Amino acid sequence: MKNLSGKVAVITGGNSGIGLGIARSLAAEGCNLLLVGMDEEKAQRAAADLAATGIKALGISCDVTKRDAVEAMADFAYDAFGTVDILVNNAGVGYGGQVFEIGEQDWDWxxxxxVKGVFQCCAVFVPRFLERGTEAHIVNMGSEQCFGLSDPQFGSMIAYNTSKHALLGFSDALRRDVAPKGMIVSLICPGPVATEIWNAERGRTAEYGDRNPVADGAGDAVAEMGMDPDLVGKITVAGMKDDDFYIITHDYIRGMIQDRYDEAYAAMDKTDRWLKEFG
Ligand SMILES: NC(=O)c1ccc[n+]([C@@H]2O[C@H](COP(=O)([O-])OP(=O)(O)OC[C@H]3O[C@@H](n4cnc5c(N)ncnc54)[C@H](O)[C@@H]3O)[C@@H](O)[C@H]2O)c1
Incomplete structure (x- = not known):
């Protein structure tokens, strides 16, 4: 979507961190915005700041894990803006710990x-995009952890790592399904970004119980050395304008991608031997 001026974007987690960085960059292109977050007041404050730049911007709360809430949020978006052109599935939570340290409810959260939040939003918005037959762009928030593990200094984060690997598969499958209908899918893959991601418990709902007492190693380090979320926003919008699938923000991720590929590719040597021996 080369020209974003006058388009309407729904951004989950748009009231904070990277989502807000993307919102600022889209606003600079003249895009109208619905900012979605767990904290409605914060979403409305952020929207008011962006509306002052001359675009239309509104804020709303919605728990993306709940189908009813996502349906209601989509109804609100179409009522308020008349259409939706861009869905940015950015909402996410960070959580550390090894497999024997985290609780079942932490994993579920x-x-x-x-993962399920991205599914819910796509399941609600894609049929609406199809019904209207308008050009649409779905942007999912992955991570460097779509390709491998983050730097050991951040500690183990097996649930988070699994969730971001899942989004690579989900986004790729979605792309194949919706491309023939003229829809674009992008996957943003940032390394560390200076946000509140490691203070994600602020949005944890009661159904997931109390946090398991796991020591998160990531919080302070990410806050100190993470990329500016506004820079992630600028890179994201540049990639969106080129209809790119992968939008990768940190240069060292090249090495992670190469390592993953090299290891899997080398394993094929044994496959060849096994097939000769047993096949
Ligand atoms: N900060 C990083 O280092 C980093 C790196 C790569 C990817 N990411 C990803 O970026 C995305 C945004 O995170 P951030 O770093 O800006 O952190 P953040 O904590 O500032 O923002 C997270 C947003 O998600 C929202 N959210 C949480 N649970 C929700 C729910 N159930 N329903 C709706 N909204 C919900 C919060 O309200 C908040 O707006 C996440 O998907 C995260 O995994 C972050």
Whole structure:
């Protein structure tokens, strides 16, 4: 979508961090915005700031894990703006810990927000895009962890890592399904960004119980050395304008991608031997 002026974007998690960075960049292109977050007041404050730049911007709360809530949010978006052209599935939560440290409810929370939330939003918006037959762009928030593990200094984060790997598969499958209908899918893959991601418990709902006492190693380090979320926003919008699938923000991720590919490719040597021996 080369020209974003006058388009309407729904951004989940748009009231904070990277989502807000993307919102600022889309606003600079003249895009109208619905900012969605767990904290409605914060979403409305952020929207008011962006509306002052001359675009239309509104804020609303919606728990993306809940189908009813997402349906209601979509109804609100279409009522308020008349149409939706861009869905940015950015909402997500961070959580550390190894497999024997995290509780079942911690696992469910991370998977529900980071993976099921993206499914819920796509399941609600894609049929509406199809019905209207308008050009549409779906932007999913992955991570460097779509390709491998983050730097060991950030500690283990097995649930988060799994959730972001899942979004690579989900986004790729979605792209193949919706491309023939003229829809674009992008996957943003940032390394560390200076946001509140490691203070994600602020949005944890009661159904997931109390947090398991796991030491998160990531919080302070990410806040100190993470990229500016506004820079992630600028890169994201540049990639969106080129209809790119992968939008990768940090240069060292090249090495992670190469390592993953090299290891899997080398494993094929044994496959060849096994097939000769047993096949
Ligand atoms: N910060 C990083 O280092 C980093 C790196 C790569 C990817 N990401 C991803 O970027 C995305 C945004 O995170 P951030 O770093 O800006 O953190 P953030 O904590 O500032 O923003 C997270 C947003 O998600 C929203 N959210 C959480 N649970 C929700 C729910 N159930 N329903 C609706 N909204 C919900 C919050 O309200 C908030 O607006 C996440 O998907 C995260 O995994 C972050």
């Amino acid at each position: 991370v998977m529900d927000v980071n």
